[in-house]
Amino acid sequence: xxxxxxxxxxxxxxxxxxxxxxxxxxxxxxxxxxxxxxxxxxxxxxxxxxxxxxxxxxxxxxxxxxxxxxxxxxxxxxxxxxxxxxxxxxxxxxxxxxxxxxxxxxxxxxxxxxxxxxxxxxxxxxxxxxxxxxxxxxxxxxxxxxxxxxxxxxxxxxxxxxxxxxxxxxxxxxxxxxxxxxxxxxxxxxxxxxxxxxxxxxxxxxxxxxxxxxxxxxxxxxxxxxxxxxxxxxxxxxxxxxxxxxxxxxxxxxxxxxxxxxxxxxxxxxxxxxxxxxxxxxxxxxxxxxxxxxxxxxxxxxxxxxxxxxxxxxxxxxxxxxxxxxxxxxxxxxxxxxxxxxxxxxxxxx
Amino acid sequence: xxxxxxxxxxxxxxxxxxxxxxxxxxxxxxxxxxxxxxxxxxxxxxxxxxxxxxxxxxxxxxxxxxxxxxxxxxxxxxxxxxxxxxxxxxxxxxxxxxxxxxxxxxxxxxxxxxxxxxxxxxxxxxxxxxxxxxxxxxxxxxxxxxxxxxxxxxxxxxxxxxxxxxxxxxxxxxxxxxxxxxxxxxxxxxxxxxxxxxxxxxxxxxxxxxxxxxxxxxxxxxxxxxxxxxxxxxxxxxxxxxxxxxxxxxxxxxxxxxxxxxxxxxxxxxxxxxxxxxxxxxxxxxxxxxxxxxxxxxxxxxxxxxxxxxxxxxxxxxxxxxxxxxxxxxxxxxxxxxxxxxxxxxxx
Numbered sequence: 001x002x003x004x005x006x007x008x009x010x011x012x013x014x015x016x017x018x019x020x021x022x023x024x025x026x027x028x029x030x031x032x033x034x035x036x037x038x039x040x041x042x043x044x045x046x047x048x049x050x051x052x053x054x055x056x057x058x059x060x061x062x063x064x065x066x067x068x069x070x071x072x073x074x075x076x077x078x079x080x081x082x083x084x085x086x087x088x089x090x091x092x093x094x095x096x097x098x099x100x101x102x103x104x105x106x107x108x109x110x111x112x113x114x115x116x117x118x119x120x121x122x123x124x125x126x127x128x129x130x131x132x133x134x135x136x137x138x139x140x141x142x143x144x145x146x147x148x149x150x151x152x153x154x155x156x157x158x159x160x161x162x163x164x165x166x167x168x169x170x171x172x173x174x175x176x177x178x179x180x181x182x183x184x185x186x187x188x189x190x191x192x193x194x195x196x197x198x199x200x201x202x203x204x205x206x207x208x209x210x211x212x213x214x215x216x217x218x219x220x221x222x223x224x225x226x227x228x229x230x231x232x233x234x235x236x237x238x239x240x241x242x243x244x245x246x247x248x249x250x251x252x253x254x255x256x257x258x259x260x261x262x263x264x265x266x267x268x269x270x271x272x273x274x275x276x277x278x279x280x281x282x283x284x285x286x287x288x289x290x291x292x293x294x295x296x297x298x299x300x301x302x303x304x305x306x307x308x309x310x311x312x313x314x315x316x317x318x319x320x321x322x323x324x325x326x327x328x329x330x331x332x333x334x335x336x337x338x339x340x341x342x343x344x345x346x347x348x349x350x
Numbered sequence: 351x352x353x354x355x356x357x358x359x360x361x362x363x364x365x366x367x368x369x370x371x372x373x374x375x376x377x378x379x380x381x382x383x384x385x386x387x388x389x390x391x392x393x394x395x396x397x398x399x400x401x402x403x404x405x406x407x408x409x410x411x412x413x414x415x416x417x418x419x420x421x422x423x424x425x426x427x428x429x430x431x432x433x434x435x436x437x438x439x440x441x442x443x444x445x446x447x448x449x450x451x452x453x454x455x456x457x458x459x460x461x462x463x464x465x466x467x468x469x470x471x472x473x474x475x476x477x478x479x480x481x482x483x484x485x486x487x488x489x490x491x492x493x494x495x496x497x498x499x500x501x502x503x504x505x506x507x508x509x510x511x512x513x514x515x516x517x518x519x520x521x522x523x524x525x526x527x528x529x530x531x532x533x534x535x536x537x538x539x540x541x542x543x544x545x546x547x548x549x550x551x552x553x554x555x556x557x558x559x560x561x562x563x564x565x566x567x568x569x570x571x572x573x574x575x576x577x578x579x580x581x582x583x584x585x586x587x588x589x590x591x592x593x594x595x596x597x598x599x600x601x602x603x604x605x606x607x608x609x610x611x612x613x614x615x616x617x618x619x620x621x622x623x624x625x626x627x628x629x630x631x632x633x634x635x636x637x638x639x640x641x642x643x644x645x646x647x648x649x650x651x652x653x654x655x656x657x658x659x660x661x662x663x664x665x666x667x668x669x670x671x672x673x674x675x676x677x678x679x680x681x682x683x684x685x686x687x688x689x690x691x692x693x694x695x696x697x698x
Binding site for chain 2: 018024025026027028029030033034036037040041084085088089090091092093094096097098099100101102103108112113116117205208209213304
């Protein structure tokens with residue numbers, strides 16, 4: 001590691017954190033409730049417009065976009081952030097990490113258990129953070145090249161298209177639950193039977209809702225609604241997958257070895273979070289649609305800070321990194337995404 | 351009813367909310383401020399500061415709220431700077447008064463150091479909305495055929511106001527009130543005078559602890575009264591011991607919390623899912639619970655992942671990361687960074 005004053009780094013970042021958390025209040029509560037309101041309006045206007053496609057197909061298109069938008073808001077800005085506990089301080093039963101559930105195939109509580117712990121504690125540590133490449137893609141030389149990596153670009157496309165199911169399967173750690181692969185250090189308090197039951201129950205309910213109940217409620221417009229839901233889910237899958245890949249898999253994001261992170265100090269932990277993440281620049285609405293994963297660095301430094309504050313702290317964090325001479329990975333959407341694609345292709349080969 | 355059940359089941363399965371009301375909550379709030387699933391709305395009709403840093407709050411509950419029995423309490427939920435804070439208060443008005451005026455009264459002792467009552471007069475302006483629960487509580491007038499003595503300490507007077515104004519006209523037995531408070535802090539003395547004028551079988555004494563020494567001295571044992579007591583813990587203990595000794599029926603209501611100064615080896619009682627345990631302040635709660643083999647979830651152990659989080663129903667913990675003390679009311683806490691500072695009630 002470079003010659004960095006980690007204690008000073010930790011104290012600089014802690015100062016930003018405490019100052020910002022001290023300001024959190026009504027404004028943040030109003031913000032997240034307003035997002036929930038918009039989500040509800042998009043969802044129901046979307047579902048209604050899907051049924052008016054027979055009058056004018058453009059209404060159907062608008063319906064698809066609104067429903068996709070609703071799902072994106074629900075999964076990204078609301079679900080992901082609420083389940084991180086960012087809004088627990090509100091003591092609002094509807095916005096509380098212990099009970100929140102989202103409109104996606106992946107069971108929220110299973111995700112909550114694995115993601116916050118494995119991914120956020122062990123970010124980009126090879127062998128510990130299963131989110132690095134999701135066990136499907138080779139994204140660094142830490143992994144041995146295998147023949148299947150030759151077509152990993154297509155694996156990636158498939159993963160994106162079916163992203164909600166990928167996430168669901170992945171967070172369940174299904175290769176352990178279904179196939180019985182063992183790995184110490186990750187036996188949670190939840191039995192495999194419970195995990196399986198939650199996986200199937202949540203997945204089935206999502207399928208029934210989007211491909212049976214709402215289409216049936218539409219009567220003769222069954223197919224319009226079914227197709228609309230399918231496309232909306234697809235748009236959501238592509239969007240979430242794209243944004244999430246930009247967060248950790250741009251070419252410049254670094255990986256870490258387990259032995260380097262033993263007895264890590266707070267400052268070193270912060271350092272790893274910054275190097276292992278990358279941001280995307282954009283206007284306010286873009287940040288909201290990414291669930292503020294566009295501020296991935298800030299999110300990884302302060303995972304339980306309300307997302308409503310990430311845009312505000314980002315320049316402060318960047319200044320601290322500059323002061324300490326630490327890289328701060330950021331760029332526009334097209335720059336970051338093309339960097340991800342290059343990385344996927346680059347590591348297809350030895 | 352049927353419709354509500356269907357909607358709730360639909361919400362549970364497909365809209366990911368425990369109730370349909372929870373799902374539409376933010377939409378409803380744009381039309382009806384403070385509209386919340388499973389709680390009643392109430393509007394502040396009047397708020398007055400009284401002597402001895404008390405607040406008198408008159409609330410108008412929404413029409414579905416069912417009247418209480420005199421002596422019962424409600425939980426009051428107020429949004430203060432984005433946080434929903436909840437505290438329990440006894441209603442200081444009678445069901446009869448609610449029927450005639452549509453209002454209920456709270457008498458709240460404010461505390462400059464408090465995290466809730468200190469902010470109340472700012473948050474509860476006339477016309478503002480808050481939430482109340484359905485009334486609960488067992489501290490009610492049991493038997494109007496017998497003489498009764500009410501003994502109140504400080505804000506323990508609140509249930510007495512409700513019971514006296516509700517029941518004095520239904521009993522002909524002797525009823526006395528012994529009311530302890532600091533010298534200038536007896537509340538609503540005018541009302542007590544009026545009750546004493548209206549009902550000759552009712553009398554009251556206003557006392558201070560300093561002046562009277564033994565708090566049970568004024569109980570007339572030969573009348574064999576039922577004893578109703580509400581006040582600080584030690585106060586009630588004395589009265590309760592007295593009642594047992596003289597074989598009198600005794601009813602009490604506990605409230606409040608005496609916050610001890612933090613000493614690392616202090617021990618506290620923790621009620622977890624209704625079983626009791628003892629914990630020490632020299633460690634966070636999570637490792638202590640693990641040692642007791644309670645069903646806790648350990649995550650990162652450093653306050654990041656929120657996996658060990660649980661609902662604290664009451665009591666105070668210190669957040670070891672920030673050094674901050676929590677509220678005394680219902681809250682989510684992370685066990686791995688929570689040090690007990692008082693007795694606690696938790697739900698795992």
